[in-house]
Amino acid sequence: MRRMRRGWQRLLATRTYPTPVKTEVKGTEIMHDPLWNKGMAFDWPERDRLNLRGLIPPRVKSEKEQVERVLRLVRSEETDIRKNLILQDLHDRNETLFHKIVLEHIGEIAPLIYTPTVGIVCQMFGVNYRRPRGMYFSRHDRGLFGTMLHNWPSDDVKVIVVTDGSRILGLGDLGAHGMGIPVGKLALYCAAGGIAPHHVLPVVLDVGTNNPDLLASEDYIGTPEKRLSGDEYYEFVDEFMQAVEARWPKCVVQFEDFETPRAVPLLAKYRDDYRCFNDDIQGTGCVTLAGLLSAARNAGTSITDIKVLCAGAGSAGLGVCAQIVDGMVEAGMSREDAMARFVVCTSQGALGKPDGSHGDPNATRGLSDDRKPWVNPLVSDGASMLEAITAFRPTCLLGLAAQPGGLFTEEMIKAMTTYAPAPIIMPMSNPTSKAECTPEQAYAWSEGTAVVATGSPFAPVTIHGKTHTPSQCNNMYVFPGIGLAAAVAPSLIPRVTDKMLYRAAVACADAMTAEERAEGRTFPDLKRIRDVSKAVACAVIEEGFRTASAHDRLQSIIPQDPAGLEAYVEFQMWKPVYHPLVDPTPRHFD
Numbered sequence: 117m118r119r120m121r122r123g124w125q126r127l128l129a130t131r132t133y134p135t136p137v138k139t140e141v142k143g144t145e146i147m148h149d150p151l152w153n154k155g156m157a158f159d160w161p162e163r164d165r166l167n168l169r170g171l172i173p174p175r176v177k178s179e180k181e182q183v184e185r186v187l188r189l190v191r192s193e194e195t196d197i198r199k200n201l202i203l204q205d206l207h208d209r210n211e212t213l214f215h216k217i218v219l220e221h222i223g224e225i226a227p228l229i230y231t232p233t234v235g236i237v238c239q240m241f242g243v244n245y246r247r248p249r250g251m252y253f254s255r256h257d258r259g260l261f262g263t264m265l266h267n268w269p270s271d272d273v274k275v276i277v278v279t280d281g282s283r284i285l286g287l288g289d290l291g292a293h294g295m296g297i298p299v300g301k302l303a304l305y306c307a308a309g310g311i312a313p314h315h316v317l318p319v320v321l322d323v324g325t326n327n328p329d330l331l332a333s334e335d336y337i338g339t340p341e342k343r344l345s346g347d348e349y350y351e352f353v354d355e356f357m358q359a360v361e362a363r364w365p366k367c368v369v370q371f372e373d374f375e376t377p378r379a380v381p382l383l384a385k386y387r388d389d390y391r392c393f394n395d396d397i398q399g400t401g402c403v404t405l406a407g408l409l410s411a412a413r414n415a416g417t418s419i420t421d422i423k424v425l426c427a428g429a430g431s432a433g434l435g436v437c438a439q440i441v442d443g444m445v446e447a448g449m450s451r452e453d454a455m456a457r458f459v460v461c462t463s464q465g466a467l468g469k470p471d472g473s474h475g476d477p478n479a480t481r482g483l484s485d486d487r488k489p490w491v492n493p494l495v496s497d498g499a500s501m502l503e504a505i506t507a508f509r510p511t512c513l514l515g516l517a518a519q520p521g522g523l524f525t526e527e528m529i530k531a532m533t534t535y536a537p538a539p540i541i542m543p544m545s546n547p548t549s550k551a552e553c554t555p556e557q558a559y560a561w562s563e564g565t566a567v568v569a570t571g572s573p574f575a576p577v578t579i580h581g582k583t584h585t586p587s588q589c590n591n592m593y594v595f596p597g598i599g600l601a602a603a604v605a606p607s608l609i610p611r612v613t614d615k616m617l618y619r620a621a622v623a624c625a626d627a628m629t630a631e632e633r634a635e636g637r638t639f640p641d642l643k644r645i646r647d648v649s650k651a652v653a654c655a656v657i658e659e660g661f662r663t664a665s666a667h668d669r670l671q672s673i674i675p676q677d678p679a680g681l682e683a684y685v686e687f688q689m690w691k692p693v694y695h696p697l698v699d700p701t702p703r704h705f706d
């Protein structure tokens with residue numbers, strides 16, 4: 117075993133990229149396959165070996181020249197959606213170059229392929245539809261899901277991101293046009309998480325839409341019928357999960373942007389039986405916990421000192437609160453005391469003690485089971501957020517309410533500065549139009565004292581001559597690493613557990629450098645996203661080792677020592693580089 121561990125590290129140390137790859141695919145077939153295509157970067161020996169001479173313009177371009185050309189093209193467009201379409205076209209032509217550009221220019225490109233632009237992409241999905249990517253399952257395919265999965269060309273899908281399009285970012289029901297979300301998430305899986313493009317599959321469960329505009333639109337690409345409900349809906353998702361497990365038993369399924377009334381029961385139903393997780397509930401909880409661990413560390417305090425007011429009691433809001441509670445419990449607090457450090461607000465105000473001053477004087481409003489534990493007697497039921505701030509004195513505001521117009525007001529943030537030296541303000545709703553406030557507002561209203569992290573990216577802000585860089589608190593910092601762990605260590609990660617998510621959050625916070633902390637950031641620079649994904653994956657695998665049976669631990673070829681494990685994960689991560697393509701046909705010289 118020890119010899120094997122040293123082997124991984126040695127292999128990594130001596131591995132020089134890119135290694136040659138044998139291919140029998142040639143000519144126009146290879147040019148038109150985005151997994152193999154190199155555009156004008158095929159060199160002359162390759163053009164001869166692969167029957168490409170004359171099929172490509174005579175100039176040979178380097179990868180660097182190709183990257184610069186695409187960037188010039190993207191930058192010449194005025195609107196983000198046009199920039200996105202150029203990138204989508206590249207994605208469809210040349211996966212390696214696309215992911216190389218995403219990775220090398222992630223600060224510039226992520227907002228164009230992910231939030232916020234992905235919101236417009238979904239809204240205009242039907243009008244701009246060009247080429248299919250991923251798979252669609254509709255009510256007309258019932259009974260055939262298992263067979264249909266064999267239409268997908270890869271025998272080894274490791275990560276699926278699936279949506280039913282019912283809550284796309286904070287934009288509501290976009291039906292089958294929600295496909296933009298799994299596509300965007302999986303682009304990050306490849307570029308930021310090191311999963312090879314042929315191992316990922318974006319999926320839409322086209323269960324219909326209740327969006328009247330889409331139902332009436334000629335451009336709608338999904339089934340123009342109302343959403344399935346009740347048993348029919350759950351049986352539909354069951355068929356999908358069973359079919360996936362039968363076709364790719366080691367695949368991890370990431371649920372994405374399902375509306376809260378479906379997201380919560382689906383996670384409860386599948387989390388113990390399948391390798392799956394819900395990104396909006398668990399990924400967002402994990403990343404927000406990481407942000408608060410960082411903020412507390414930067415302030416020289418503990419996470420147990422933080423008091424949270426969360427605007428939003430949907431799957432994201434309650435998922436986040438639950439995971440922060442787990443973090444406080446890990447830090448030594450009782451669960452009861454930890455939960456008392458939260459006030460949760462809905463569209464009807466705070467979940468609090470029914471004292472008759474707000475709403476129904478006789479009783480607590482009819483709360484769903486998932487909301488009941490969050491009732492905090494320190495505030496009145498239905499209190500406004502400002503009233504709740506005055507009564508409860510939170511040190512952290514979380515925004516997961518998906519409302520337009522900015523829910524966090526000057527009065528609220530100013531009120532917090534009267535008792536909190538560095539209030540933590542996290543307007544996390546996406547896309548940008550749904551952010552609870554802008555960083556500029558948060559810094560201005562707090563006289564520059566706030567620690568700010570947003571769901572969508574925002575530019576730095578200069579206040580009184582000092583520049584503040586808001587962090588991005590987005591599940592993109594953790595889901596690629598969680599999926600990577602499941603992909604490279606399937607036998608150790610049969611299920612995604614709460615403890616794994618806690619370890620992932622700690623790893624994300626620990627990934628911060630001293631310089632990043634000194635800048636007041638709560639998340640690492642996006643440029644280091646691969647390092648963060650690797651650290652998250654290692655933490656999840658380490659937890660997998662802790663809970664694996666002695667048999668599975670012994671059988672595993674994965675090193676258990678931290679350095680060996682890191683080398684192993686790094687070795688398994690796909691890199692967006694061109695490999696020399698070699699013709700495997702035997703040559704006869706006699």
Ligand SMILES: NC(=O)C1=CN([C@@H]2O[C@H](COP(=O)(O)OP(=O)(O)OC[C@H]3O[C@@H](n4cnc5c(N)ncnc54)[C@H](O)[C@@H]3O)[C@@H](O)[C@H]2O)C=CC1
Pocket residue numbers: 283284285286287374375376395396397400403427428429430431432433461462463464465515516517518519523544545546547550570571572589590591592
């Ligand atoms: N930054 C990130 O990584 C992530 C951000 N999100 C964002 O979180 C948002 C919410 O997602 P879900 O929980 O699925 O939505 P949801 O629609 O289920 O929940 C929204 C909640 O906001 C509450 N709300 C509405 N108006 C309010 C008001 N005026 N004051 C206080 N609360 C109010 C509603 O009562 C509801 O509980 C979305 O915009 C989504 O993009 C979600 C996942 C990850």
Ligand SMILES: CC(=O)C(=O)O
Pocket residue numbers: 231284285286373395396545546571590591
């Ligand atoms: C980031 C994300 O997953 C969302 O806004 O839904």
Ligand SMILES: [Mg+2]
Pocket residue numbers: 285372373395396
């Ligand atoms: Mg989401």
